[in-house]
Amino acid sequence: MRPEQLESGVRTFQTSIQSTKETEGYWVALEKSYFYPESGGQPADCGTLNDQPVLDVQIEEGIVWHQLAAPITGEVTGIVDDAVRMDHAAQHTAQHVISAILQDEAQIKTLSFRTGSEVSTLDIETPEWTALQQEQLERRLRHVIEQGLPITATEYDEAEVLQLPLRKTPQVEGRIRVVQIGTLDYSACGGTHLDSTAQLELILFTGVERIRGNIRLSYVAKERAYRLVQAERQALREAAQALSIKPVQIIEAVHALQDEQKRLAKQIEQTEGQLVTLELINALQQHEGLLVIEHEQEEIRLSERLAKAIQEANRTGVVFNATTTKLLMSGNGELHLGKFAKAHVQSFNGRGGGNAIQAQAQFTNRDDAMAYVDRLREEYQS
Incomplete structure (x- = not known):
């Protein structure tokens, strides 16, 4: 496993430059890096190297490359942005939990996952998605969060991995890193995760759309979810104030405005x-x-x-x-x-x-x- 996988809590580290290259900017490879490179639908870490912002982190043939605006030399002090790391870890952990619940309870497989700058998306193999399915998923998610299931990452030999109840057959060989969430989920994964499902705190779904015959769910977790709640509550309060009504009367007021709009049209x-x-x-x-x-x-x-x-x-x-x-x-x-x-x-x-x-x-x-x-x-x- 890479350093950021073995010691996921490290945010500040000292190292030296191993190699450099210039390809659409300056890139450096370090003797030891705790930056997570973009992979598997999860964005790269943010942070600095010698106070210079890290613009991107990519892995090529096992080497982690860090993109900078200008070259650096000598010894390096790296600082991983903790807020960004925890945010990405939360969205990724939420994906594991959602995918495991869908596969266990409805035999719905996850096709792909992506953490966006505002929302994360999960493409699932089903032609339709009902309000009842949504309600059941949200109820189970609340229960998993309340349980506070431990989340661990362990590296196994290939033969050992095949003995585990993996959600999906791994696409790599040799030593394989498996992320385990209690007994809910076993997944071969190289991404970053939280230490417990309790740290997810809150998961909110923001949209459902049909994509190429399947369903795409959009969601936010942890701090993103709280920010969304705060933004929506503020918008609700301002709308109610503008209409001189109580927030609980918004739907009734909207229907009245729609009727008036039709009449005027x-x-x-x-x-x-x-x-x-x-x-x-x-x-x-x-x-x-x-x-x-x-x-x-x-x-x-x-x-x-x-x-x-x-x-x-x-x-x-x-x-x-x-x-x-x-x-x-x-x-x-x-x-x-x-x-x-x-x-x-x-x-x-x-x-x-x-x-x-x-x-x-x-x-x-x-x-x-x-x-x-x-x-x-x-x-x-x-």
Whole structure:
């Protein structure tokens, strides 16, 4: 086992440089390192070497390399960031516990695991995940945490390992490190872990999603879980204060706001329909031939509705939306708008296309759009 595996409590150490290399930065290998290198879904440790931040830690052919911004020489003082180490150990330990419970109680295998900067994810081999399964898992997790099961790491010969009730067959040969959590879990693993399940304190699930036919669970453990609780409670308090209600009334208030939003959306849609009708009537009364309408501040949605109304009125016209510099064209088939756009829009620094009765084009400015409209009017009147 490596030094950080044998003496997991070491945070400050003295050593010397064994070798160096330059590959997208400066890298040093030490005579003895207590930094955990990125591996198995667990991020690398953070910390310093001679007060210089360690940017990354990777292992290649058994050698642990530390990335730095500038080269160092001579004797080295290494300091492993305890907060980061404990955080990663907590997320990793939580993964072991969750995976063991799922396999023991539901015969659901773990496919992959990753500790992210905010949440950790666990991909499990099952096509669906129910609220009942979630409740049962959370209940069992609380029990395991309360039990305070001891967590140990022991190195065995390959023959000895095969006698253990491992959750997964190891992919390595020779001496194999096995992490044991009471009698709950035996896993071949090189990562960092807590000393007891009681140190997990709290595990919260933050999301469930379907990934390639299986399920991905997102979670946080220990300090991350407490920070999430605090953040969500603060957000709940602020939301309740903004609505002048009690926090327990949030759901009721949200439902009321959703109903009001639907009512207002329907009212807006009806009002927009009336505006479009009036604008179309006015345009039909004032213009013959090609209808040309400009919207200076209207949302593109309203312009699109007007263009559709022009087509339904069996007329040909354009609506220019100044906010988006987009020209919407609709017609009755007398002039193939899509072919015209394809033939001419680039000449006016625009791009677009469409079919016989509907087309649109994007321009860099109004002048180019209006010049295109003039050319379209000439074609339409000819």
